[in-house]
Amino acid sequence: xxxxxxxxxxxxxxxxxxxxxxxxxxxxxxxxxxxxxxxxxxxxxxxxxxxxxxxxxxxxxxxxxxxxxxxxxxxxxxxxxxxxxxxxxxxxxxxxxxxxxxxxxxxxxxxxxxxxxxxxxxxxxxxxxxxxxxxxxxxxxxxxxxxxxxxxxxxxxxxxxxxxxxxxxxxxxxxxxxxxxxxxxxxxxxxxxxxxxxxxxxxxxxxxxxxxxxxxxxxxxxxxxxxxxxxxxxxxxxxxxxxxxxxxxxxxxxxxxxxxxxxxxxxxxxxxxxxxxxxxxxxxxxxxxxxxxxxxxxxxxxxxxxxxxxxxxxxxxxxxxxxxxxxxxxxxxxxxxxxxxxxxxxxxxxxxxxxxxxxxxxxxxxxxxxxxxxxxxxxxxxxxxxxxxxxxxxxxxxxxxxxxxxxxxxxxxxxxxxxxxxxxxxxxxxxxxxxxxxxxxxxxxxxxxxxxxxxxxxxxxxxxxx
Amino acid sequence: xxxxxxxxxxxxxxxxxxxxxxxxxxxxxxxxxxxxxxxxxxxxxxxxxxxxxxxxxxxxxxxxxxxxxxxxxxxxxxxxxxxxxxxxxxxxxxxxxxxxxxxxxxxxxxxxxxxxxxxxxxxxx
Numbered sequence: 001x002x003x004x005x006x007x008x009x010x011x012x013x014x015x016x017x018x019x020x021x022x023x024x025x026x027x028x029x030x031x032x033x034x035x036x037x038x039x040x041x042x043x044x045x046x047x048x049x050x051x052x053x054x055x056x057x058x059x060x061x062x063x064x065x066x067x068x069x070x071x072x073x074x075x076x077x078x079x080x081x082x083x084x085x086x087x088x089x090x091x092x093x094x095x096x097x098x099x100x101x102x103x104x105x106x107x108x109x110x111x112x113x114x115x116x117x118x119x120x121x122x123x124x125x126x127x128x129x130x131x132x133x134x135x136x137x138x139x140x141x142x143x144x145x146x147x148x149x150x151x152x153x154x155x156x157x158x159x160x161x162x163x164x165x166x167x168x169x170x171x172x173x174x175x176x177x178x179x180x181x182x183x184x185x186x187x188x189x190x191x192x193x194x195x196x197x198x199x200x201x202x203x204x205x206x207x208x209x210x211x212x213x214x215x216x217x218x219x220x221x222x223x224x225x226x227x228x229x230x231x232x233x234x235x236x237x238x239x240x241x242x243x244x245x246x247x248x249x250x251x252x253x254x255x256x257x258x259x260x261x262x263x264x265x266x267x268x269x270x271x272x273x274x275x276x277x278x279x280x281x282x283x284x285x286x287x288x289x290x291x292x293x294x295x296x297x298x299x300x301x302x303x304x305x306x307x308x309x310x311x312x313x314x315x316x317x318x319x320x321x322x323x324x325x326x327x328x329x330x331x332x333x334x335x336x337x338x339x340x341x342x343x344x345x346x347x348x349x350x351x352x353x354x355x356x357x358x359x360x361x362x363x364x365x366x367x368x369x370x371x372x373x374x375x376x377x378x379x380x381x382x383x384x385x386x387x388x389x390x391x392x393x394x395x396x397x398x399x400x401x402x403x404x405x406x407x408x409x410x411x412x413x414x415x416x417x418x419x420x421x422x423x424x425x426x427x428x429x430x431x432x433x434x435x436x437x438x439x440x441x442x443x444x445x446x447x448x449x450x451x452x453x454x455x456x457x458x459x460x461x462x463x464x465x466x
Numbered sequence: 467x468x469x470x471x472x473x474x475x476x477x478x479x480x481x482x483x484x485x486x487x488x489x490x491x492x493x494x495x496x497x498x499x500x501x502x503x504x505x506x507x508x509x510x511x512x513x514x515x516x517x518x519x520x521x522x523x524x525x526x527x528x529x530x531x532x533x534x535x536x537x538x539x540x541x542x543x544x545x546x547x548x549x550x551x552x553x554x555x556x557x558x559x560x561x562x563x564x565x566x567x568x569x570x571x572x573x574x575x576x577x578x579x580x581x582x583x584x585x586x587x588x589x590x591x
Contacts, residue, residue: 031549035542039535304517304543309535318531413527414536417520420513420579 028295029287035302036283043280044122044314047273049444053245058267060242061260064452066223066235067171069179069198070095071189071456075170075264077104078117081445084365085120085272090373091330092117094176112331113175114339116373121361121438122315123163124269128359129319131166133371135356136345138162154210156217158258164265168257171220172213174201181205190455192233217257224260228253238453271447274361279435290435297432300425307385307429309414316360316436323353323410325388325403329374339372353410361436378433382426386419493561501570504553508574511550514543516581 051059061067065074078092079085080101087093088102096110106112115133123131131137139162142148145155147165159165170176183198200223204215225243226236243255246263274280279298281289290298301307310318321342332338342351355371368374369381388411394402421429452458521540525533557567575585 031545035545038538038542299542299545302542303539303545304514306517306521306536306539308542309532309539312535318535320532413524414532417524419517422579 028292028299032295032299035299039302039308039312041283041302042314043283044125044274044277046275047270049270049273049275051270052266053242054247054263054266055270057242057246058263058265059271059447059449060239060453061264062267062271063449063458064454065456066193066452066454067220067260068095068177069200070183071185071193071196071454073097073177074452074458075167076448076458078176079120081441081447084362086366087117088367089117090368091115092176094170094173095179111175114331114333115371116368118358119362119366120268120272121359122272122274123166124161124265124273125315127313127315127317127319128162130356131162132169133355134342134345135319135321137166137169151210151213154214156214156256156258156261158256158262160262160265163268164258164261167261167264167268168213168217172216178216190457192235193454193456220260221255221257225252225255235454242453267447271444274436274438275444276440277361277436277438279432282435291431293428294431294435297425297428297430298435300421300429301432304419305421305425305429306414306419310357310412311360316363317357319356321351321354321356322412322414323355323407324370324385324415325353325391325407325411326355326370326372326384327374327391328402329372332372341371350410353407360433362438362441364430364434364437365441378430379426382429385415386421386426388415389418489561493563496560497557497562497566500553500557504550504557504567505570505574507546507550507553508571509577509580511547512575512577512580512584514546516584517543519581519583 062075065071065077067074073094077097077100078087078094080087083101087100087104089104092113092115093104093106094113096107097104098107099105118131118133122128129139136150138148139146140148143153145153147155147159147162149155149165150169155165156168172178174180179198179201181198181202183201185193185196185198187195189195200216200219203219204212207215224236224239226232226240232240240252243250243252243259247255247259250259278289278294282295301311310320310322312318323341328337330337333340333344340352342354342356343349345351358369364378367378368376369378370384375381375384389408392403392408396402449458518540521536525536528536554567558564574580
């Protein structure tokens with residue numbers, strides 16, 4: 001019996017010694033951790049949700065169409081929560097539109113807006129140094145002001161941040177909120193708002209440039225809080241109360257357009273803060289917060305996909321300007337399909353066709369993509385990045401080249417050489433981008449008010465809920 | 467005594483059969499089971515090297531802040547080669563012949579996503 005045991009022991013030992021070595025596959029978390037450390041990736045700190053008086057004022061202003069010339073468009077019209085704070089349209093439709101979200105249509109013969117509605121997520125983050133597709137609002141000192149904006153030295157004092165400066169500009173664009181001289185509001189609006197002159201556009205029509213903008217701001221303030229000595233309307237009384245609660249130390253006569261912009265920006269900071277993205281949980285150390293495919297997608301994003309060369313940082317953007325040879329779509333800024341992007345801000349030839357790198361948090365919720373919404377799906381948008389010059393030799397129906405030499409030469413050098421990724425790798429990239437979705441999105445419908453101080457319909461409600 | 471001899475012979479026979487299985491059959495089986503994955507890793511590594519080379523080539527055309535980001539993406543991309551190398555070691559440890567691996571690598575170089583430069587790199591003077 002002992003001999004049998006001995007023989008078996010010898011056999012098993014010999015077998016074990018001869019067994020092949022099993023080498024485990026590389027740990028994806030270990031590799032990704034290295035990549036994230038190299039790129040200095042950190043999770044986004046969570047901002048508490050506090051409905052302060054300033055928040056409530058900003059909320060009212062964000063949803064109230066009274067800020068628009070014809071009292072029919074609010075900030076919320078083009079920044080719908082259910083569409084990831086964008087509007088699901090290729091190019092936004094501000095004034096002269098009917099319906100909301102993808103169903104919104106421009107009335108015949110009206111001016112089209114040339115660009116896609118940007119999302120509003122985390123715009124208070126310090127990484128956000130430029131706003132709008134062409135970066136016309138920037139957090140840089142300019143002409144004695146803290147921010148570079150189209151208003152230059154005329155930019156109102158007292159703005160809290162670049163986001164507040166940004167909030168001033170849709171108010172004065174004819175195709176976004178202002179409307180045009182001679183127009184009247186719809187007869188179907190509630191009493192006090194129905195069939196009234198668009199005084200914001202009409203009373204300032206003789207002015208131009210910065211002077212007109214400043215005059216529009218004064219008239220908006222008058223609508224909101226009335227003139228000193230006049231008996232305030234119900235709307236004005238409600239707004240005066242909201243302003244007093246938000247700034248108890250300020251008399252009504254001291255309220256300026258900067259207070260309006262600051263309140264809107266504050267609301268946006270609180271309402272549109274990413275609070276629970278799986279990616280942030282993963283970066284904070286919860287390794288099962290995202291799938292293996294998403295992790296492999298992240299490695300592509302920070303590695304051979306070269307995405308992080310421009311989409312780096314906590315907002316997944318360098319807030320710089322690049323050209324991708326995006327297909328033409330919509331009216332363009334010149335009305336003939338052309339949009340020179342950053343060039344309109346700087347006037348420098350080398351900035352032609354460049355647009356700001358869009359941040360990517362919640363990007364899966366905001367199709368269509370690019371500055372003119374010319375690409376419908378995220379997969380198509382990614383594929384366009386892989387070989388933008390594939391479009392360079394395309395012809396128009398007329399037989400002319402679809403793109404000029406200037407457009408082709410403007411393409412970012414990072415993308416010129418192409419980035420060969422397989423379909424499977426593109427799918428993994430999308431899996432990764434899905435982890436940037438805020439999983440608390442459903443819970444933040446609390447930001448939508450049931451009514452606004454003007455009594456105008458909160459038309460955004462139907463689309464928000466949809 | 468005879469019984470002990472029989473058991474010993476059986477044990478030796480068992481060990482010899484097992485060793486034959488391990489040395490001759492297992493490597494072929496292992497190669498057959500994992501050749502596809504190894505080829506994918508070989509392609510991935512070659513492409514990562516392409517990408518890193520491409521990044522080097524365009525550094526001069528980039529502003530300084532982007533040069534850094536670009537260099538990092540190239541380095542992270544090369545992590546694919548770490549995984550490829552790890553698998554290569556696993557193949558060797560499991561008895562697979564290096565020449566068999568080389569054949570898979572050469573076949574993988576035919577992948578259309580791999581540049582000409584990576585394909586002919588080993589033969590350049």
